Amino acid sequence: MAGNWLLPAETTTSGRPVLRPGEVESSLQPSVDLLTEENPNLPPFRSGLLILTTYRLLWLPNPESTTTTATTTTSAAAASLPLAAVTHIFQTKKSIKGMFASPRVRFQVSVTPEGKVQERGSKSMVITLVLRGKSDPDSFVAKFWEAWRGRAWEGAVSGSDTGTVSLGDGGGGSSSGGGEAGGLALRLPVVGVSGILRKEQEMWESTDKSLQDAFQDLNALMNKAKDMVMLAEKMRQKLLSGSNSQANATNDDEMGSKEEMQDWLLSVGIVSPVTKESAGALYHQELSRQLADFVKIPLERAGGIMNLIDIYCLFNRARGTGSVPYGSPSCISISFILERTSDSLFSFGTELISPDDLLRACSLWEKFNVPVMLKKFESGVMVIQNKSHSDEEVFSRIRSLVQKPDALQTGVSATDAARTLGIAPAMAKEHLLAAESKGFLCRDVSADGFRFYINIFQDIDPNDEYL
Amino acid sequence: MQTIGDHKLPHFFNYPPYFTLQPVRETREKQIQLWKELILDYCRTQKKFVINVEQDFPLFSNPAIERSLTHEARVAFLSALVLDGRAEWMDKSHRQCLILWHRIKDWADIILHFVKENGLEDSVMTVEEIRSGIESRGTEIHGMDRTVLMRALKLLENKGKLAIFKGSSTDDEGVKFSV
Numbered sequence: 122m123a124g125n126w127l128l129p130a131e132t133t134t135s136g137r138p139v140l141r142p143g144e145v146e147s148s149l150q151p152s153v154d155l156l157t158e159e160n161p162n163l164p165p166f167r168s169g170l171l172i173l174t175t176y177r178l179l180w181l182p183n184p185e186s187t188t189t190t191a192t193t194t195t196s197a198a199a200a201s202l203p204l205a206a207v208t209h210i211f212q213t214k215k216s217i218k219g220m221f222a223s224p225r226v227r228f229q230v231s232v233t234p235e236g237k238v239q240e241r242g243s244k245s246m247v248i249t250l251v252l253r254g255k256s257d258p259d260s261f262v263a264k265f266w267e268a269w270r271g272r273a274w275e276g277a278v279s280g281s282d283t284g285t286v287s288l289g290d291g292g293g294g295s296s297s298g299g300g301e302a303g304g305l306a307l308r309l310p311v312v313g314v315s316g317i318l319r320k321e322q323e324m325w326e327s328t329d330k331s332l333q334d335a336f337q338d339l340n341a342l343m344n345k346a347k348d349m350v351m352l353a354e355k356m357r358q359k360l361l362s363g364s365n366s367q368a369n370a371t372n373d374d375e376m377g378s379k380e381e382m383q384d385w386l387l388s389v390g391i392v393s394p395v396t397k398e399s400a401g402a403l404y405h406q407e408l409s410r411q412l413a414d415f416v417k418i419p420l421e422r423a424g425g426i427m428n429l430i431d432i433y434c435l436f437n438r439a440r441g442t443g444s445v446p447y448g449s450p451s452c453i454s455i456s457f458i459l460e461r462t463s464d465s466l467f468s469f470g471t472e473l474i475s476p477d478d479l480l481r482a483c484s485l486w487e488k489f490n491v492p493v494m495l496k497k498f499e500s501g502v503m504v505i506q507n508k509s510h511s512d513e514e515v516f517s518r519i520r521s522l523v524q525k526p527d528a529l530q531t532g533v534s535a536t537d538a539a540r541t542l543g544i545a546p547a548m549a550k551e552h553l554l555a556a557e558s559k560g561f562l563c564r565d566v567s568a569d570g571f572r573f574y575i576n577i578f579q580d581i582d583p584n585d586e587y588l
Numbered sequence: 589m590q591t592i593g594d595h596k597l598p599h600f601f602n603y604p605p606y607f608t609l610q611p612v613r614e615t616r617e618k619q620i621q622l623w624k625e626l627i628l629d630y631c632r633t634q635k636k637f638v639i640n641v642e643q644d645f646p647l648f649s650n651p652a653i654e655r656s657l658t659h660e661a662r663v664a665f666l667s668a669l670v671l672d673g674r675a676e677w678m679d680k681s682h683r684q685c686l687i688l689w690h691r692i693k694d695w696a697d698i699i700l701h702f703v704k705e706n707g708l709e710d711s712v713m714t715v716e717e718i719r720s721g722i723e724s725r726g727t728e729i730h731g732m733d734r735t736v737l738m739r740a741l742k743l744l745e746n747k748g749k750l751a752i753f754k755g756s757s758t759d760d761e762g763v764k765f766s767v
Contacts, residue, residue, distance in 0.1 A: 532604065560614050565604035567655055574605050578618040581600055 126163045126237050127155075130179050130201035135413040135491040138172060138179045138199065143273070148173040148264045149403050151254035155180050155200075158249050160236055166200060168253065170403065173265055175273035178202040202248075204269050205240045206230045211247075213262055224258035226250040226265070314473050408478060409485035412436060413493055416505055420493065424543060425510030429495070429503040433479050440472045498551040499558060515552050516561065518542055523562065523575045532565055532572035592646045595633050598626065607655035609664055623665040628674060632689040637733035638678070639666065639685045686735065690728070695740035700749065700767065702729055709767045714760045715741070 131139040140146070149172050156165030172179040181199045209229040227249050231242035238246075252258050412432075419435055420427055474482075483495040483505065497503050522541050523533055535550035542549055553573050556562045562573045590597045600606050600622065610616040630636070630647050639645055641662050649656030657665075666685045669675035673691060678684040690698065699718070703709060706723050713721070719737060724730040729737070741763060744750050751764045 557615075558612055560612055563605040563610050563612070563615050563619075564608055565655075566608045567604065572604070574603070576605075576615055577600065577603060578605075578610070578615050578622070581598075581618070581622060 126232075127166075127180070127200035127202050128238065130177075130181070130199040132181065132199045133410070133414045135410040135489055136181065137407070137410040137414055138174075138181065138201075140174065141176060143276070144174050144176045145273075146172055146174050147268055148261055149407065150250075150252055150256050150261060151403055152183075153180070153253065154249075154251040156249055156251070157246055159247055163236055171250065173261070173268055175204075175268050175271060177204055177274075178265075202230065202238055203240060203274065204272075205274055206232075206238050206242070207269050208245055210262070210266055210269060213258060224252045226252065226258060226262055228265075405478065405481045405485055408474065409482040410489065410491070412479070412482050413486060413489065413491035415439060416493055420505065420507055426504050426506040426544070426548065428545065428548060429479070429483070429505060432505050433476060436479065437473045440474065498555065500551060500554060502547065502551050504548065504551075512552075512555065515542065516556055516559075519552060519556050520561070520575075523573065529575065532574040534570060534572050538573075590650075590652065592630070593634065595630050598622075601626075601650055602653055604653055604655050607650065607653075607657055607661070609658065609661040620665060620668045624669050624672065624674070627665065627669060627687065628689045631687045635731055637687055637736060639687060641666065641683055641685065686733070688736065692736070692739050692743055695732075695736060696743045696747075698728055699737075699740055699744065702727055703765050703767055708765055710765060712762055712764045714762050716760050718763065 133139060149170065151170055152168050153171035154165055154167050155169070155171070156167075157163050166180050169183055170181040172181065179199065179201045207228055207230050211227040211229070213224065213226060227247055229245050229247050230238050231240065232244050232246045233239045233242045234244055236244075236246065252261065415436055416427070416432055419432070423431075480503075483503075486494060492508050493505055494508050495503060496506055518541065519538065522528060522538060528537075533553075535546045535553060538553055539546040539549035542552070544552075553562060557564060557573065557576075560579065561576055563576045563578065565572045565574055590601055606619065606622070610619050627639075627647065631639075641659065645662075648662060663682060666675055666677075667682075669687065670677060670685070674688050676686045676688065678686050688695075702724065708723070713723075715734070715737065718724055718729060719732055719734065720730065741750065741752060745752050749765070749767055751766065753762050753764065
């Protein structure tokens with residue numbers, strides 16, 4: 122297929138790109154066309170979401186069209202373009218005419234003789250990005266430039282290729298290009314709490330020279346962060362293999378460090394949080410997708426349904442630790458290492474979202490084809506549940522619960538139901554109230570509290586009531 | 589089976605939710621229906637004409653399961669009876685309720701039937717005689733609430749079946765039947 126002149130990009134089921142270890146999103150642009158003016162034979166990518174990361178340019182088909190029309194999804198799959206293949210980025214020309222047309226960004230990539238984008242390809246080709254969305258092209262170009270010059274991908278590639286990383290020799294190499302790469306890769310855009318913290322940091326910097334020195338030291342440390350990720354990864358591998366092969370030969374010390382390591386691995390999060398600055402108007406949409414990916418595992422553990430507040434805490438903790446998504450401890454985040462090693466001032470633990478953002482992100486799920494949904498109980502309590510999680514199943518369990526001989530005599534309280542269903546009492550109460558509203562239970566309010574009985578009102582025959 | 593006095597109670601009288609006003613509409617409708625029937629039934633057998641919402645009423649609590657109706661629930665059930673025309677509030681603040689297990693016109697028919705049975709078509713009786721005299725003994729009229737009786741007699745007077753007049757004693761009235 123001629124459309125394959127870019128590399129394919131993996132996406133999650135909810136349409137978020139799958140990022141590589143250490144890859145960080147730095148800008149999102151809606152409604153972008155990706156095309157080449159030199160070679161009209163190559164089909165253009167029209168009106169999609171362009172994501173600039175520290176490693177790649179990702180082009181995703183329009184979020185709306187992926188859910189509404191299946192044909193769009195198949196014809197225009199997500200594509201990626203490694204920044205490594207970019208050989209030059211042209212300055213945007215300012216002209217009167219340009220003020221009225223959609224802004225264009227041009228850059229040159231190396232390609233194979235067939236026109237396929239490739240690193241170190243023999244030919245080169247100019248690619249044009251048409252930014253149709255409301256965005257600032259200059260800042261995008263600046264970020265593009267920054268990410269390209271940063272060469273963050275190099276550290277990742279060489280690290281995984283050679284597999285030899287040591288803490289000692291990282292400092293020397295980091296003073297030149299590599300140093301810049303580490304710094305750029307870590308410079309996440311910030312808003313909210315982190316924005317305030319950053320501002321405070323800047324104030325310190327300007328007023329206190331010595332603090333700035335300290336900060337520089339920290340930069341040096343951060344330059345080695347990628348190496349440390351490798352090291353940590355290696356340690357984990359070793360731990361995993363060690364637990365198999367040397368199960369009998371472990372001493373207490375090793376056990377202790379293993380446990381500690383396991384603890385670390387438990388608090389994993391998300392490496393590339395979607396922030397308001399990087400996503401702009403797309404913020405809630407992207408957050409929504411990220412959240413949908415994130416909640417899968419916690420939901421499974423909680424039996425298919427979770428309180429929105431619990432999700433809020435978990436999600437913010439994951440964003441706070443800035444690590445990889447739940448349950449995939451294949452990559453320990455940079456910030457995570459930093460926090461462990463230096464009690465970092467510059468932690469990522471501040472990319473928190475507000476409750477309002479969470480609610481909006483959840484409400485957007487209706488638009489996307491995601492396996493989770495937001496449900497509001499009549500009392501106003503909101504929960505996140507799997508679409509496959511059916512009320513029927515809960516009802517049938519409640520049904521069997523209230524028909525036990527004890528329950529027929531004395532009814533069930535929310536606490537009883539919580540114990541049987543294995544969920545929180547507040548949630549159990551919601552289920553009981555839902556069952557009540559369907560006419561299946563009825564309530565008994567007395568000095569003893571709030572209890573539910575199976576509804577026999579409907580079965581009472583007025584003519585037969587003395588039998 | 590549980591009883592209050594000689595009145596037999598339905599089995600659901602021991603069902604705790606029966607004493608909690610149900611919030612779900614369909615369930616509540618059914619519950620109210622059951623309560624209306626029980627109240628009318630109980631009042632008929634016990635010859636109770638007036639229920640005071642703020643005082644203890646045997647039907648409104650079940651010591652066996654330690655449940656009793658709240659004020660709100662009592663008002664709700666009695667108001668439902670009022671809507672059906674089977675009860676009337678006796679005051680604006682809804683403290684006392686007159687229970688009409690027979691409607692006024694049914695009472696009037698019962699009185700007419702009583703008059704014919706006893707050959708009183710052209711006789712004169714006092715109101716107190718109708719309520720507590722020898723003739724009415726053993727009928728539903730015996731011991732009937734004076735307010736209800738007077739309303740039934742007024743209805744018959746409007747139909748020309750009798751005439752009400754002031755008797756010799758000031759506190760009693762006379763009735764001249766002319767069926």
